[in-house]
Amino acid sequence: MNYSKQRTIAEECTLEGVGVHSGENASLTMKPSEVGGISFRRVDMDGSPEIPANLESVVGTDHGTSLGSGSATVLTVEHVMAALGVAGIDHVILELSGCELPILDGSFRSYLDAISEAGIVELDAPAEVVRVQKTLAVNVPTGASYVATPSENLRISATIDFEHPDIGRQFGSFDISEEVFRREIAPARTFGFHEDAEELRARGLAQGASLDNTIVLDANGVINDGLRFGDEFLRHKVGDLIGDLALIGGRLEGHIVSERPSHEGNIALARKLND
Incomplete structure (x- = not known):
C-alpha cells in the first residue's frame, strides 16, 4: 500500500x-x-x-x-x-x-x-502516512490484546483461539499489500456458531445471516460446503482488523501483533495509534 x-x-x-x-x-x-x-x-x-x-x-x-x-x-x-x-x-x-x-x-x-x-x-x-513510532500495547477487558511496533510497511500477525475443534488456535502473519489482500484475505468469509443464532436474533442481530453469506458451525463442524482456506476464520479476523484500522485515515505503517482480535479491541488500538 x-x-x-x-x-x-x-x-x-x-x-x-x-x-x-x-x-x-x-x-x-x-x-x-x-x-x-x-x-x-x-x-x-x-x-x-x-x-x-x-x-x-x-x-x-x-x-x-x-x-x-x-x-x-x-x-x-x-x-x-x-x-x-x-x-x-x-x-x-x-x-x-x-x-x-x-x-x-x-x-x-x-x-x-x-x-x-x-x-x-x-x-x-x-498521501498521508501514519507511522508507528514506538512500541505500544493495547488490552481490552474482553480478551483482545495488541502490540504495535515500527515497520516500513503494514504487517499483521494475529492469533485466534476458539473452543470449537474446527477452529482451535490459528496463527497467521501477512505483509499487507493490495495484491496480498486480494489473494490471501479478501475471499475469507465471516463466521458464526449455530448455537448462538437464537440469542443473536433475540438481540436484533444476525437477521440476514445465511449459509450464502456466513460460515456456520455446529457441534458436528462446518455446515457450509467447505472452506476457502483451512484457516479462513483467522484470515477473516485479519481483514476485519484492517478495515477497522482504516478508520484512522491515511496509510498505516507498522507491525500489528494481535491475540484474539475483536472489533472493540481493533478500535481501541486504532485510537491509541491515532493519539
Missing part, C-alpha cells in the same frame, strides 16, 4: 444486498471525490445526512463496527473500509440506501473487485 499520492475511484459503482444484522435490503453507490476523505451518505433519510468514516464516528462494536452522526447510523462498515484501505482510496462518497452495508457473500472480495472495476485516479496531494 505504498501509494505516494492520494487516490479516489474513477467511476461510480453500485453493490446491492442484504445486511447481515438488520436483514434489510441495501444499496451502496461509491462516487468519486477529490476532497473530504471517506464519508457515508444516508440517501434514504431526509436531508441525506453524512457520516465521516473516522474514529470519532464510531458508535458501536458489537459483532461489527457501526458509525453514526446524530440520528443517522451505518452498520457493519469494516468490509468496505478494508477494501478501500488496501486500495489506497483516500476520498470517496459512499451513498447508502439502508441502515447497513450489504454483506454480499460475507467476504471482502466483492468490495475490492468493485473498486478495481471502477478504476483508480491518482490525485495531486501526497
Whole structure:
C-alpha cells in the first residue's frame, strides 16, 4: 500500500444486498471525490445526512463496527473500509440506501473487485502516512490484546483461539499489500456458531445471516460446503482488523501483533495509534 499520492475511484459503482444484522435490503453507490476523505451518505433519510468514516464516528462494536452522526447510523462498515484501505482510496462518497452495508457473500472480495472495476485516479496531494513510532500495547477487558511496533510497511500477525475443534488456535502473519489482500484475505468469509443464532436474533442481530453469506458451525463442524482456506476464520479476523484500522485515515505503517482480535479491541488500538 505504498501509494505516494492520494487516490479516489474513477467511476461510480453500485453493490446491492442484504445486511447481515438488520436483514434489510441495501444499496451502496461509491462516487468519486477529490476532497473530504471517506464519508457515508444516508440517501434514504431526509436531508441525506453524512457520516465521516473516522474514529470519532464510531458508535458501536458489537459483532461489527457501526458509525453514526446524530440520528443517522451505518452498520457493519469494516468490509468496505478494508477494501478501500488496501486500495489506497483516500476520498470517496459512499451513498447508502439502508441502515447497513450489504454483506454480499460475507467476504471482502466483492468490495475490492468493485473498486478495481471502477478504476483508480491518482490525485495531486501526497498521501498521508501514519507511522508507528514506538512500541505500544493495547488490552481490552474482553480478551483482545495488541502490540504495535515500527515497520516500513503494514504487517499483521494475529492469533485466534476458539473452543470449537474446527477452529482451535490459528496463527497467521501477512505483509499487507493490495495484491496480498486480494489473494490471501479478501475471499475469507465471516463466521458464526449455530448455537448462538437464537440469542443473536433475540438481540436484533444476525437477521440476514445465511449459509450464502456466513460460515456456520455446529457441534458436528462446518455446515457450509467447505472452506476457502483451512484457516479462513483467522484470515477473516485479519481483514476485519484492517478495515477497522482504516478508520484512522491515511496509510498505516507498522507491525500489528494481535491475540484474539475483536472489533472493540481493533478500535481501541486504532485510537491509541491515532493519539
